[in-house]
Amino acid sequence: GENVEQHPSTLSVQEGDSAVIKCTYSDSASNYFPWYKQELGKRPQLIIDIRSNVGEKKDQRIAVTLNKTAKHFSLHITETQPEDSAVYFCAARIESGGSYIPTFGRGTSLIVHP
Amino acid sequence: SAVISQKPSRDICQRGTSLTIQCQVDSQVTMMFWYRQQPGQSLTLIATANQGSEATYESGFVIDKFPISRPNLTFSTLTVSNMSPEDSSIYLCSVDRGAGTDTQYFGPGTRLTVL
Numbered sequence: 001g002e003n004v005e006q007h008p009s010t011l012s013v014q015e016g017d018s019a020v021i022k023c024t025y026s027d028s029a030s031n032y033f034p035w036y037k038q039e040l041g042k043r044p045q046l047i048i049d050i051r052s053n054v055g056e057k058k059d060q061r062i063a064v065t066l067n068k069t070a071k072h073f074s075l076h077i078t079e080t081q082p083e084d085s086a087v088y089f090c091a092a093r094i095e096s097g098g099s100y101i102p103t104f105g106r107g108t109s110l111i112v113h114p
Numbered sequence: 115s116a117v118i119s120q121k122p123s124r125d126i127c128q129r130g131t132s133l134t135i136q137c138q139v140d141s142q143v144t145m146m147f148w149y150r151q152q153p154g155q156s157l158t159l160i161a162t163a164n165q166g167s168e169a170t171y172e173s174g175f176v177i178d179k180f181p182i183s184r185p186n187l188t189f190s191t192l193t194v195s196n197m198s199p200e201d202s203s204i205y206l207c208s209v210d211r212g213a214g215t216d217t218q219y220f221g222p223g224t225r226l227t228v229l
Contacts, residue, residue, distance in 0.1 A: 034218065043206065043220040044157065089156060100145070100210055102218060106156045 002027040004092050006105025014113050019080050021108045023090035024072040030092040033066060033073045034102070039086045047088075048075070080112045116141060116209050118221035126227045127197055134193045135224045137207030142187035147208040148180070151223070157206070163190050197228045 003026040013019050025033075031052040036044035050057045050064045050073065057064050061080075066073040077084055087109050093102040117140040127133050137146065148160040161169040161182055169182040183191045194201050207221040 043222050045220070046217055049217070101159070101162065104157045 002030055002092055002094055002103040004090060004103045004105045006090050006108060008108060009106065010109045010111070012111045012113065013080050015080060015082060017080055019077045019084070019110055019112075021075045021088055021090070021110070022072060023074070023092075023105050024070075025092040025103075026071065027092070027094055028068075028071065030094045032093040032100075032102075033064070034091050034093070035064060035075050036089045036091070036104075037086045038089065038107075044089060077110075080110075082112050082114050085110055085112045116143065116219040118207060118209060118219055120207060120221040120224050122224060123222065124225040124227075126229060128229055129198055131197055132193055132195045133197065133226060134191050135205055135207075135226075137190045137192070137221055139188045139209050143209040144187070145210040146184060146190045147210070147218075148182065148190075148192045149206045149208060149220075151204045151206060153203075160192070160205075194226065197226075199228045202226055202228045 004023055006023045011019055034049035035047050037047045038044040048059050048062050048064050050066050052068055055066055061078045063076040064073060087107045089107045090105040091102040093100050119138045121136045125133055146163045149157045150160055151157050159172045160175045160180055161171045163169045163182050163184040165184045165187050171177060179195055181193045204223045204225050206223045208218050210218050
């Protein structure tokens with residue numbers, strides 16, 4: 001099955017700096033890569049996603065890049081703010097027998113210091 | 115988006131008892147997932163539930179311990195049976211609207227503590 005590795009497990013930055021979280025996946029058939037943000041005590045929420053036919057996608061201060069050849073994708077947050085502090089999960093999804101089963105990374109705890 | 119509610123939001127249970135968690139969605143969805151998230155950990159898929167068929171369990175999870183019902187396209191239940199302290203965790207349901215859409219939405223979770 002699919003295996004998703006996520007690094008780093010913890011990332012501490014100063015407000016205004018950029019943050020980058022990286023994930024690798026094992027199954028070249030994976031074709032959809034979402035990123036979720038989970039604030040303390042809350043549910044995971046989708047913040048951005050990318051499909052395998054696209055190399056990069058941006059949404060304001062957030063961007064995601066995908067390298068299909070190397071099988072890795074990254075989340076980039078620019079001009080970080082304290083409210084960006086949360087746990088971020090990457091995921092890779094593959095269609096299997098008509099079902100879409102995502103595999104999640106272990107998560108990155110992002111701490112933005114004011 | 116999908117509005118998902120779960121009941122109960124939290125519970126404290128005694129060892130050996132069972133708890134049924136309910137998940138209600140505001141619209142019909144094809145697939146519903148049940149996840150477990152232990153403190154500080156990632157999301158572990160327990161099973162996938164499609165309406166009208168048996169749930170599909172992931173490795174390490176069995177129907178006798180985590181029976182699931184999916185009576186219609188907007189509702190599902192997960193039962194945690196014969197609980198032990200190791201079952202203490204957050205249980206989340208999640209939905210995927212199916213073909214043509216990719217976004218997965220999560221419920222607010224049920225925080226379970228087993229004494």
